[in-house]
Amino acid sequence: MVNVQSIPSPAIHPDERSQEADHPSSQVALFGMDQPLPLDCGIDLAPFQIAYQTYGELNAARSNAILVCHALTGDQHVANLHPVTGKPGWWETMVGPGRPLDTDSYFIICANVIGGCMGSTGPASTNPATGKLWGLDFPIITIPDMVRAQAMLLDRLGIDTLFSVVGGSMGGMQALQWTAAYPKRVFSTLAIACSTRHSAQNIAFHELGRQAVMADPDWHGGRYFEQGTHPHRGLGVARMAAHITYLSDAALHRKFGRRMQDRDLPTFSFDADFQVESYLRHQGSSFVERFDANSYLYLTRAMDYFDIAADHSGVLAQAFRGIQTRFCVVSFTSDWLFPTSESRALVHALNASSARVSFAEIETDRGHDAFLLDVPEFFDISRAFLQSAGKARGLTGTGKP
Amino acid sequence: MTMQQEVLPLNGMARPDTGHYRGDHLLLAEMVERGSKVLDVGCGDGDLLQLLESRGIDGRGIELSREGVNRCVAKGLAVVQGDADTDLVNYPDDAFDYVILSQTLQATRQPRAVLENLLRIGRRAIVSFPNFGFWRMRLQLLVGGHMPRTENLPATWYDTPNIHFCTIKDFVQLCDEINVKMERAVALDLYGRPLRVNMPWWFWNMFGEQGVFLLSRAEKTK
Numbered sequence: 001m002v003n004v005q006s007i008p009s010p011a012i013h014p015d016e017r018s019q020e021a022d023h024p025s026s027q028v029a030l031f032g033m034d035q036p037l038p039l040d041c042g043i044d045l046a047p048f049q050i051a052y053q054t055y056g057e058l059n060a061a062r063s064n065a066i067l068v069c070h071a072l073t074g075d076q077h078v079a080n081l082h083p084v085t086g087k088p089g090w091w092e093t094m095v096g097p098g099r100p101l102d103t104d105s106y107f108i109i110c111a112n113v114i115g116g117c118m119g120s121t122g123p124a125s126t127n128p129a130t131g132k133l134w135g136l137d138f139p140i141i142t143i144p145d146m147v148r149a150q151a152m153l154l155d156r157l158g159i160d161t162l163f164s165v166v167g168g169s170m171g172g173m174q175a176l177q178w179t180a181a182y183p184k185r186v187f188s189t190l191a192i193a194c195s196t197r198h199s200a201q202n203i204a205f206h207e208l209g210r211q212a213v214m215a216d217p218d219w220h221g222g223r224y225f226e227q228g229t230h231p232h233r234g235l236g237v238a239r240m241a242a243h244i245t246y247l248s249d250a251a252l253h254r255k256f257g258r259r260m261q262d263r264d265l266p267t268f269s270f271d272a273d274f275q276v277e278s279y280l281r282h283q284g285s286s287f288v289e290r291f292d293a294n295s296y297l298y299l300t301r302a303m304d305y306f307d308i309a310a311d312h313s314g315v316l317a318q319a320f321r322g323i324q325t326r327f328c329v330v331s332f333t334s335d336w337l338f339p340t341s342e343s344r345a346l347v348h349a350l351n352a353s354s355a356r357v358s359f360a361e362i363e364t365d366r367g368h369d370a371f372l373l374d375v376p377e378f379f380d381i382s383r384a385f386l387q388s389a390g391k392a393r394g395l396t397g398t399g400k401p
Numbered sequence: 402m403t404m405q406q407e408v409l410p411l412n413g414m415a416r417p418d419t420g421h422y423r424g425d426h427l428l429l430a431e432m433v434e435r436g437s438k439v440l441d442v443g444c445g446d447g448d449l450l451q452l453l454e455s456r457g458i459d460g461r462g463i464e465l466s467r468e469g470v471n472r473c474v475a476k477g478l479a480v481v482q483g484d485a486d487t488d489l490v491n492y493p494d495d496a497f498d499y500v501i502l503s504q505t506l507q508a509t510r511q512p513r514a515v516l517e518n519l520l521r522i523g524r525r526a527i528v529s530f531p532n533f534g535f536w537r538m539r540l541q542l543l544v545g546g547h548m549p550r551t552e553n554l555p556a557t558w559y560d561t562p563n564i565h566f567c568t569i570k571d572f573v574q575l576c577d578e579i580n581v582k583m584e585r586a587v588a589l590d591l592y593g594r595p596l597r598v599n600m601p602w603w604f605w606n607m608f609g610e611q612g613v614f615l616l617s618r619a620e621k622t623k
Contacts, residue, residue, distance in 0.1 A: 328474065329481075347481050348491040354438075356459075358474040359481035361467055381474045388477025 003269035018133075018225065021292065022126050024051040024112070024119025025083035026076055029156050037114065037149050040305075043139040047128060050153045051119025052076050052111035055095060056103035058159070064395055065159045066101060066386075067150065068110040069167030069174035071372075072299050073239075073291055075118040078110045079103070084290045093374050100383035105395070106163065113174075114149040115141040115299055117292035123222075124292040135294055136222035143170070143306045147177045151185070161185050163393055164386060168192035168371035169338065170299070173306050176346070179327075180308055180319040188326040188389040190382060193335050193371045195342035196316055196349070197307035202337060205245055206300040209238030213293050222294050235293045236284030243283045248334040248367035252276060309349075316349035323350075326392065327357040328385040330371075330378060337368040358385060422452050424593025425529055425611065429501060432527050432585065432615050433458055437498035440523065442485050442515075443505030447473035450480070461497075463488060486510045489518040497523040504611075506530045507563040517579060520618050525584070529613040532588070534568030534606040552591075553610070569605055569612040576616065585615040 029050045031037065036046035053076045058065060068078055068091065075082075079089040079096050095101040095108055112120035115138070123138040130137075154162070165186050167175040172194025179189045198206075213219055216234025220227050244252075256276040260266070263273065272278040312318035327350055331343035340361050350357040362378050364370045371378065422430075426449045433439055435457050441450050444462030446469055453460040462480035464470045473480035485502070486509050500523030502515070507530055509515045519526035531554055532538075541549035548558040556563070567575075569588060576583055588596045588609025596609055605612070 326479070344483075347483075348488075351481070351491060351496070352493050354493075354496055356461070356479045357481060358479050359483075360471045360474045361482050362471070363467060377471055381471060384475040384477050391477070 003267065003271050018124055020084060020119055021117050021124035026051040026053050026119050028119060029153050031152060039139055039145045040142040041140050045139060048121035050111050050149055052109060052153060053078060053080065055079055055108040056106055058107040062159055063393060064105065064163050065107045065109060066164045066166055067162050068095065068108055069165065069171035070110060070113065071169040071171045072303065075116060076110045076112045090372060100379050100386065101166065111150055111153055113146040115295060115302060117295035123294035123298055133225050138298065140301060141298060142302050143173050143177050144181060147174055147181055151182060161187060164188040164190060164389060166190040169194055169368065170303050173303065176308060179325050183323045183325055186325050187393055190328045190385060192330045193332055193338045193368055195338050196309060196346050198303050203304045205242065206304055208241055209300060210297050212237040213297060219293065231293045232288040235288045235296060238296060239287040240280045240284040243280060245337045246367055246369040248336065248365055250334060250365035251367050254365065317352040320350055320353040320355055323353055323355050326389050327355055329357060329359040330381060331361045332370040333361060333363045334365045335368040335370065423448065425589055425613065426452055428587060428613055429503060429527055429529060430456060433499050440497045440500045442500060442502045444473060444480055445469050447476050447478045447480060449503060450478050451476065485515050489515065489522060492522045494521055495524060499523050499525050499527055501527045503529050507566050509565060512565050513575060513579065520581060520616060526616045528616060529611055530572065531611050532569045532606065532609045533566040534570060535610050536607050569609055570602065572612060580619045582617045582619040583614055584617055587613045589613065
């Protein structure tokens with residue numbers, strides 16, 4: 001029989017990760033029955049909690065706060081060691097002392113999105129009404145729901161206006177939603193590698209990922225935690241497929257080509273002969289260590305439903321009419337998940353709304369993931385945009401008013 | 402050349418080569434009223450936008466080259482990557498007080514359509530362009546027998562982005578054809594200094610190295 005090797009089981013036990021869902025290694029804002037989160041699906045979610053991290057100091061005028069919105073599989077651990085994986089924060093290149101999002105100047109907040117699995121209420125959290133995990137009983141959430149929850153967190157923190165809201169990919173969607181929903185609360189917006197609506201192709205990729213999860217017998221209709229299992233194969237496949245969309249043909253070729261993994265000749269089997277296979281399997285197996293399968297279903301769904309124009313009679317420019325917020329839109333040449341054309345459509349709408357907008361397309365072969373990588377031109381632009389916005393906001397070089 | 406009477410001289414013009422700004426940029430900036438909103442089409446590295454912003458003018462830019470855009474954004478300017486030929490149609494009517502097209506008209510594919518769009522988007526347009534009727538251009542073609550090249554236009558015919566050269570005379574004719582009102586016109590010499598205003602058109606067309614025009618929409622009663 002031909003040798004077959006499937007995705008290995010995760011090294012970290014699911015229980016270890018699920019601890020984070022209810023009792024995160026982060027600050028937590030609790031919202032009781034008296035402060036429900038009104039969801040787009042019509043349900044009032046209460047009680048619920050938001051897990052968040054902060055970096056830097058809020059100035060006396062409370063005018064230097066930047067909200068960082070994380071992407072689909074990100075979390076609030078932007079610039080600190082991850083409590084589950086022990087790896088550095090996902091945006092340490094961007095956030096920190098002297099970085100473009102300078103923690104010496106700005107007060108940075110990042111909250112786990114509602115529906116996530118790192119401490120904000122989601123399908124991996126315990127439903128207080130039943131004492132069991134939510135699973136698929138959790139209501140469907142949307143990008144506007146995530147943003148509404150973040151706004152409640154900011155109210156709790158006593159921050160009326162954000163100096164900036166910054167995000168890439170799903171984080172960029174939140175940044176745009178923030179600006180459309182609360183234009184008076186957002187002084188500037190840095191929207192990276194994102195779109196005002198999820199494309200048919202992107203919905204299709206998400207559906208592929210969800211079907212992979214649900215086809216795994218270990219998924220058990222979403223109640224895998226009651227069976228002591230986790231659909232790590234299905235979620236791993238979902239991650240592998242998604243990961244391809246985060247890269248580019250050129251980047252894959254440059255990184256791996258057709259090179260073999262620890263061997264010189266093909267094994268004539270379905271073993272991971274090629275480096276690119278081995279790499280993808282690693283991406284799949286390391287992802288399932290830190291991410292909840294149901295949460296993946298919910299968050300991909302939230303992105304699918306995102307369409308700002310649809311909430312404004314189909315006219316995108318209406319969403320930003322008369323807006324005073326300063327925008328910077330950034331795209332990457334090799335990003336085929338959120339291609340430049342999507343950013344350009346946004347920029348046209350912002351121009352039509354007479355918004356103050358900068359738009360830069362960065363040349364790179366690293367695909368959608370470029371926003372998480374070391375791309376100096378992207379850092380320069382982000383830094384300059386925030387500095388010039390800071391000047392307009394009256395922030396001094398140190399961010400203190 | 403009956404247009405001359407309608408062209409008003411430029412008052413209170415700053416001396417060229419003031420500070421580190423280009424002479425023609427200072428001239429363009431002088432034409433813009435303070436507190437107004439300006440779109441600079443083909444803004445390059447953003448030098449003119451910086452000058453405008455330093456004077457309290459709300460400036461935005463479009464630039465074709467990715468490098469130029471990124472340098473502008475890195476200076477904190479509100480500049481978007483775009484093409485004058487294809488992207489101006491996306492701007493609404495009357496979005497700006499002024500739309501500036503500085504040394505870019507000759508590089509557009511459809512100068513006439515671009516010019517019409519400038520005056521749709523902006524209440525006024527300021528256009529500057531190299532004058533192909535400049536005596537040194539004429540001399541190079543007449544005596545040298547080759548396509549003219551100058552300090553400001555050093556590209557050879559086969560690698561130049563400038564595909565629609567015109568003379569001051571040609572431009573005035575186009576304005577007339579598409580019913581555009583010329584509020585001010587200035588011809589600059591080789592050093593970016595304005596020529597005397599009370600000269601006839603043929604003189605400007607011969608001795609102006611570039612032309613700068615402040616335009617507005619003419620009344621519909623032509």
